[in-house]
Amino acid sequence: MSKWQSLQAYHASVATRPLISLFDETDRAADFSVSADQMMLDYSKTNIDSKTKDLLIELAKVSGVAEKRAAMFSGEKINDTEGRAVLHTALRAGPEAVIAVDGADVMREVRETLARMADFARDLRAGRITGQGGAITDVINIGIGGSDLGPVMATLALAPYHDGPRVHYVSNVDGAHVADVLKGLNPETTLVIVASKTFTTIETMTNAETARRWMAGKVRNTGAQFAAVSTAAEKTAAMGIDPSRVFGFEDWVGGRYSIWGPIGLALMIAIGPERFEEFLAGGRAMDQHFLTAEFAQNMPVMLALVGIWHNQICDYSTRAVLPYDQRLSRLPAYLQQLEMESNGKSVAMDGSALATQAGPVVWGEPGTNGQHAFYQLIHQGTRVVPCEFMIARSGHEADLAHQHLLLASNCLAQSEALMRGRSLAEATAIMAKKGLTGAELDRQARHRVFAGNRPSTTLVYPLLTPFVLGQIIALYEHRVFVEGVILGLNSYDQWGVELGKELALALQPILEGKESAAGKDGSTQALVAYLRG
Numbered sequence: 184m185s186k187w188q189s190l191q192a193y194h195a196s197v198a199t200r201p202l203i204s205l206f207d208e209t210d211r212a213a214d215f216s217v218s219a220d221q222m223m224l225d226y227s228k229t230n231i232d233s234k235t236k237d238l239l240i241e242l243a244k245v246s247g248v249a250e251k252r253a254a255m256f257s258g259e260k261i262n263d264t265e266g267r268a269v270l271h272t273a274l275r276a277g278p279e280a281v282i283a284v285d286g287a288d289v290m291r292e293v294r295e296t297l298a299r300m301a302d303f304a305r306d307l308r309a310g311r312i313t314g315q316g317g318a319i320t321d322v323i324n325i326g327i328g329g330s331d332l333g334p335v336m337a338t339l340a341l342a343p344y345h346d347g348p349r350v351h352y353v354s355n356v357d358g359a360h361v362a363d364v365l366k367g368l369n370p371e372t373t374l375v376i377v378a379s380k381t382f383t384t385i386e387t388m389t390n391a392e393t394a395r396r397w398m399a400g401k402v403r404n405t406g407a408q409f410a411a412v413s414t415a416a417e418k419t420a421a422m423g424i425d426p427s428r429v430f431g432f433e434d435w436v437g438g439r440y441s442i443w444g445p446i447g448l449a450l451m452i453a454i455g456p457e458r459f460e461e462f463l464a465g466g467r468a469m470d471q472h473f474l475t476a477e478f479a480q481n482m483p484v485m486l487a488l489v490g491i492w493h494n495q496i497c498d499y500s501t502r503a504v505l506p507y508d509q510r511l512s513r514l515p516a517y518l519q520q521l522e523m524e525s526n527g528k529s530v531a532m533d534g535s536a537l538a539t540q541a542g543p544v545v546w547g548e549p550g551t552n553g554q555h556a557f558y559q560l561i562h563q564g565t566r567v568v569p570c571e572f573m574i575a576r577s578g579h580e581a582d583l584a585h586q587h588l589l590l591a592s593n594c595l596a597q598s599e600a601l602m603r604g605r606s607l608a609e610a611t612a613i614m615a616k617k618g619l620t621g622a623e624l625d626r627q628a629r630h631r632v633f634a635g636n637r638p639s640t641t642l643v644y645p646l647l648t649p650f651v652l653g654q655i656i657a658l659y660e661h662r663v664f665v666e667g668v669i670l671g672l673n674s675y676d677q678w679g680v681e682l683g684k685e686l687a688l689a690l691q692p693i694l695e696g697k698e699s700a701a702g703k704d705g706s707t708q709a710l711v712a713y714l715r716g
């Protein structure tokens with residue numbers, strides 16, 4: 184019997200037991216949680232018991248997680264549909280690291296670029312790099328996908344540490360986005376960072392041109408107020424950006440894994456190079472933990488195994504990410520790209536069809552807002568949604584500690600309610616106290632039943648500092664890696680985004696009326712006709 188079959192068979196035998204009954208086992212909370220530095224992941228409110236844990240760990244072992252982990256960290260070309268190494272970990276590896284790709288050292292360039300970024304950020308923050316109108320007051324990062332979601336999420340997350348110029352983000356090709364951001368900014372004191380790994384992405388190139396035109400009306404030397412982040416030096420030169428303002432990185436950094444290097448420049452400008460270094464140190468600490476902790480105590484491995492259990496074994500097709508931390512409001516969107524662009528595939532490494540479901544649909548919102556929106560379905564809907572809660576021990580607002588307490592009570596209440604539920608007998612007793620009787624009592628009580636037995640995990644951390652944010656992002660990166668290895672797919676390509684891009688290019692002249700829509704299907708033709716008015 185394969186490990187997958189053993190897990191399926193065992194799941195069938197325990198699927199209906201009450202989660203709460205698992206706590207009869209002593210020390211379940213300790214046995215089904217993992218710690219890394221000062222962070223703890225509690226997965227005891229799941230239907231995983233010691234046997235499940237052993238089977239899942241066996242699955243990780245036979246899937247070659249340890250071997251592939253070593254291959255990734257040492258610069259082997261594990262992204263084999265693009266012939267690339269996967270080395271975002273090199274960007275945070277620290278001053279002593281020695282890493283090579285094809286026998287050539289990569290760390291010298293990583294360190295040099297980081298030092299140039301730090302100099303640039305310091306000069307900008309100190310007013311030594313200026314715009315035509317004096318010190319830079321506003322920085323706009325123009326990028327999309329991995330060149331936007333990471334820095335925008337982290338900039339929001341680390342708001343208490345902002346002490347540099349204001350930082351704004353433009354991503355959508357919808358002109359509304361760039362127009363709303365430019366409105367109210369002074370072109371003479373604004374710096375634009377064009378962030379694109381390939382420097383070909385149509386949204387970014389179009390928005391960059393719009394920003395350049397906006398600035399050109401007021402600023403004589405626009406080049407002096409532009410910078411670029413890219414792997415394509417010749418393309419940044421063609422845009423007229425001075426090489427001293429170009430921060431490069433290599434193709435072994437995937438877009439959605441790129442926040443640790445030059446794509447993080449806007450974040451570094453907002454919080455300063457020292458805080459950015461703390462962020463890198465957090466990622467590095469998680470790397471060390473991932474590399475050295477045995478699987479049962481390894482946070483990324485166990486988070487991945489909980490994911491595999493829920494998605495592939497229990498067949499729950501989505502998972503909700505629910506940070507009880509308003510400043511992590513864009514984390515669900517960030518994780519959507521990280522997880523779904525990485526593990527949303529149908530073919531295995533060798534090109535054969537995947538033997539199991541691929542990665543899940545990931546979605547979410549911060550608590551407590553989500554409670555007043557979609558938690559109804561999570562508690563009483565017909566589908567089970569495994570929930571991933573997150574909460575800090577304290578908030579940054581010491582004078583509002585009572586609000587943090589309320590936040591924490593809500594977070595813990597949700598996981599408890601999901602697990603315990605409320606039986607018909609309990610609901611009936613509550614409604615009887617309100618004076619209902621007979622058939623109406625029964626009918627009303629049934630609407631107030633919570634099935635319970637709904638699994639969740641809770642990640643707790645001391646405070647949302649740059650270090651902790653680095654830990655959290657690296658935790659999820661490695662979780663995606665482990666799940667990808669177990670599913671047998673390539674987590675580091677993204678061919679699924681290409682077809683839409685090609686068709687959009689072909690539709691542009693049709694919408695402009697320069698080409699006929701004749702070859703298109705009836706629906707597309709009708710939509711073109713409507714949009715052309």
Ligand code: F6P
Binds near residue numbers: 330
């Ligand atoms: O379209 C998807 C994608 O290729 C992402 O993987 C990437 O993060 C994003 O586009 C932006 O790409 P670039 O940084 O090259 O502009």
